[in-house]
Amino acid sequence: MDQRHGMVNAFDPARTAALPEADAALVERRQRLLGPAYRLFYDHPVHLVRGEGVWLYDAAGAAYLDVYNNVPVVGHCHPRVVDAMARQAGALNTHTRYLHGAILDYAEALLTTVPAELGHVMFTCTGSEANDLALRVAKSATGGTGFIVTANAYHGVTDAVAGLSPSLGPAVAPAPHVVCVAAPDRRRGGDVGAAFAAEIDAALERMAAKGIRPAALIVDTIFSSDGVFADPPGFLRPAVECIRAAGGLFIADEVQAGFGRTGAGLWGFARHQVVPDLVTMGKPMGNGHPVAAMLARPALLERFGAASRYFNTFGGNPVSIAVAQAVLDVIAEENLVARARETGDYLMAELAARAAPHPGLGEVRGSGLFIGLDVLPETAETGTGECEAARIVNGLRERRVLISASGPTGNVLKIRPPLPFGRPEAEIFLDAFDDVLKTIG
Numbered sequence: 001m002d003q004r005h006g007m008v009n010a011f012d013p014a015r016t017a018a019l020p021e022a023d024a025a026l027v028e029r030r031q032r033l034l035g036p037a038y039r040l041f042y043d044h045p046v047h048l049v050r051g052e053g054v055w056l057y058d059a060a061g062a063a064y065l066d067v068y069n070n071v072p073v074v075g076h077c078h079p080r081v082v083d084a085m086a087r088q089a090g091a092l093n094t095h096t097r098y099l100h101g102a103i104l105d106y107a108e109a110l111l112t113t114v115p116a117e118l119g120h121v122m123f124t125c126t127g128s129e130a131n132d133l134a135l136r137v138a139k140s141a142t143g144g145t146g147f148i149v150t151a152n153a154y155h156g157v158t159d160a161v162a163g164l165s166p167s168l169g170p171a172v173a174p175a176p177h178v179v180c181v182a183a184p185d186r187r188r189g190g191d192v193g194a195a196f197a198a199e200i201d202a203a204l205e206r207m208a209a210k211g212i213r214p215a216a217l218i219v220d221t222i223f224s225s226d227g228v229f230a231d232p233p234g235f236l237r238p239a240v241e242c243i244r245a246a247g248g249l250f251i252a253d254e255v256q257a258g259f260g261r262t263g264a265g266l267w268g269f270a271r272h273q274v275v276p277d278l279v280t281m282g283k284p285m286g287n288g289h290p291v292a293a294m295l296a297r298p299a300l301l302e303r304f305g306a307a308s309r310y311f312n313t314f315g316g317n318p319v320s321i322a323v324a325q326a327v328l329d330v331i332a333e334e335n336l337v338a339r340a341r342e343t344g345d346y347l348m349a350e351l352a353a354r355a356a357p358h359p360g361l362g363e364v365r366g367s368g369l370f371i372g373l374d375v376l377p378e379t380a381e382t383g384t385g386e387c388e389a390a391r392i393v394n395g396l397r398e399r400r401v402l403i404s405a406s407g408p409t410g411n412v413l414k415i416r417p418p419l420p421f422g423r424p425e426a427e428i429f430l431d432a433f434d435d436v437l438k439t440i441g
């Protein structure tokens, strides 16, 4: 997925030679110390040393507008979050094998944000771990082993969830019990919900033909790596009915859409009027601190809990919980969900106005501050061998505005800033975008 998404293995000697000396030295050390699996953003990598709100600063003090990072959902280094972390780190940091009230207060607060059917919270450190746990629970609750994922899904890094992440590319093959379906893409025409449900039914038939019983359908509720699919709200409902009719569960992966990103409540699944069986979350939950979780309908955990104990050394430790509580509080107090909706609606309208007459731009779609914009043609390779979307991403980076790209061919601009991003920042982004558009055909 690398070059297609504007990511480069910056150790390419020709590229490294073009970098300033200090950056080239860091790139060389990275390669030597971290090995070949890491990738950097941008042809000209960014070396950041500080963040504040929606701004990031490089080693020379230059400011970059962050129009990409969803993890710092309440803004980089939010003082409330930093303070909560420092206070708790100075008081106690242990684990979930001692009694502590804060984890219970947070569990109560989190559970009030979801439908009453979801009654238990289990803590992990990463979204991958939360998904990995959800797979285990789904298998134990249903007796099935089969999973359905979208064609360019990403669900994480463990062996089990990498096998459910076709976006990692053909070298990381889907696990044998996994069936891939086309993402719910409105551009294909027709009723999106019915088409997605038909995909699920066909996948269930393929599973049955292989003698595999279904455990679950798992989707990222904003379909980030598939290319950002949000509309029409409700399109997940028929698919969820199909998987349940076959005895499987519905797992909502909220690692991308959760914590207010879509501007329509805290959770992506709520836009689709479904109540999942299991919900996983991470990334923005700790604003950069590694805390993640899985929510479950209690009945689903009965067999799992009886058969196996659960202990995650760092998952749900008092510092992580203090941070997560501060994040949830700030989202509410600063009204960030409404802000995401307002700024997102404005940005989408402005981007659509630019895209309509431009031969190089296609559909603008998304919800709140998760926006995708198609760059045409939709194949990654253009005549010059360079992906047009990557040129835009790199052009913005040269103007110190940070975005990225996603989708199966890397042609979808991914515009996904921290939620305090407002109208003034939207104008800065749009000015830079206009400037870069002058350079593409």
Ligand code: PMP
Pocket (backbone or CB within 6 Å): 125, 126, 127, 128, 129, 131, 154, 155, 156, 157, 220, 224, 253, 255, 256, 282, 283
């Ligand atoms: N699910 C989705 C939808 C994700 O986008 C990601 C991370 N990009 C994950 C799961 C995995 O989360 P983590 O990197 O915290 O393990």
